[in-house]
Amino acid sequence: MARKAGLFDLRLVIAMLFAVYGVVLVVVGLGFTDEADLAKADGWNVNLWSGVGMLALAAVFAAWTALRPIVVPDDAEAESRRTS
């Protein structure tokens, strides 16, 4: 019987990293941005929008992982032995 790969799916790692980054940046962008920060890029809230972008990236990878889980075929071990 085919089984799903456990915790270690690279797509999930990417999703988690960027979810953390995205949340932190959005919070900083909304709550902790003063005029001096904004003035650096002439008024564009870099943190807020970068954070939103990273959350979107995280969502895409999470959705991909959920929709197409890695399936490890039964004969995976036999196969890797054959090629080595």
Place this chain on the structure above:
Amino acid sequence: MPVLAEADLRLDAGPLDYALLAVYFVVVLGIGFLARRSVSTSLDFLLSGRSLPAWVTGLAFISANLGAIELLGMAANGAQYGMPTVHYYWIGAIPAMVFLGLVMMPFYYGSKVRSVPEFLRRRFGTGAHLVNAVSFAAAQVLIAGVNLYALASLLNLLLGWPIPLSVVIAAAIVLAYTTLGGLSAAIYNEVLQFFVIVAALLPLTLAALHKVGGWQGLVDKVTAGPGGAEQLSAYPATELTGFQNPVLSVIGIVFGLGFVLSFGYWTTNFAEVQRALSAKSMSAAKRTPIIGAYPKALIPAIIIIPGIIAAVVVPEVQALKAGDASSGVVYNNALPLLIRDLLPNGMLGIAITGLLASFMAGVAANVSSFNTVFTYDLWQDYVRKDRPDEYYLRVGRLATIGGTIVAIFTAFLAAGYGNIMDYIQALFSFFNAPLFATFILGMFWKRMSAAAGWAGLVAGTLGAVLVFVLAETGVLDLPGQGASFLGAGVAFVVDIVVSVAVTMVTRPVPQERLVGLVYSLTPKEDRKHSTTGEDAGWYRSPALLGGGVLVLTAVLNIIFG
């Protein structure tokens, strides 16, 4: 590095920025530990057990190249030369990547070799193999050292960390995850690094475009600047090549950079090819460089454009371009300076993480290809044959440690060189340019003899060295990158001429030994990939994907030409 610039370049990194950096390192090391579970043989460790999906190997393929030299060097070229820098991507990478996937991968992956030098050993025997394995291993350790040094000097400038400390910390982190998880850990981290680099550079580019007044603002400012409107179009790039004549300049780019240098680098550099060899099927191996080619075609937008903008908005770079170098800033500082000026705390941490990620990607690629060539091509072939596999797994781990230690020492040696880009280009043209000539002759001309294999490589390398020496001593006057383009061209031609001449007077390799290695002696079905299971679907066709990226590149060339 100029002492004067130190205080000016210091980034205002706060606790938040360091926290974001720390999160990244935790994930990187975590991947090393997790990947360790899948390592039980030397092939698992050194070639990921040939099990990775194409999108992973494809992104790792370009990420392995997205190291220190690439990021800072290309942004620097963007600041100095402007738009012509895109040739390093569109002419200098895409065609060669597609060629590797469609034409050469059937022989690399199909013959089940474990490294590029091993292909040479089976095709030409010991002579060519030794020349290539030794020069490759040496070059990788050298380049790993250059990457480490660049990383350390950047950390020193930006954050004030002492150079020796940064060299050792960065080396320790790369060493930790590559020794634990082998190539899988290196490749998984390269994919992660790719996204972090994009996450760092894309907001920077958007903020910079906002600052400069959008695309039109950029065009106006560059046109009014010292470079003039010429820097906004990719051709004829006379400033970049150093050839005054526009026709010669374009020939230099298309033949020197586009054909010889780039084909030599992308198709025979094992640090790149190794990523494709770790793919799980012939179809995935063919798609690896082609999938990598799509981001490669688009990534200049977030590397070169920030460089160009840095030259019009960062005061120090503006001054440098106008001929005033008194601030001590060099073009290689363009990207960090833009980060300093534009990004608030938070994004600043991500940007620092992205820069560090890119350096470590380069070092990890060097180290993980070095250990494979050392283990399989030097140790197993010439020192200790026929040991059990656990023995070679152990050698692989020890080679990783040894290579990193040598790289740390090279890092301190590299400190003497100012322009990292020129230095690396020179190395590439010595080793890589003749290689492509030998491979392409060897794959398509069954008559080519074993002696021609090594003789061509040696003669070609000497040709490149000769051009380099002539240019360095001022006999040939080619500013810019012209000398390395010419050196690569000379190496290629000399290799072909010597190989053909030697083949004419020596015995050919017996044909039965060349099955799977030479085009005319390999049955068609051995070169084809499966189109069932996970290789099914028109969108997984290597030829279609390859054609797509060539069209994309042609369109980009027309728009920005």
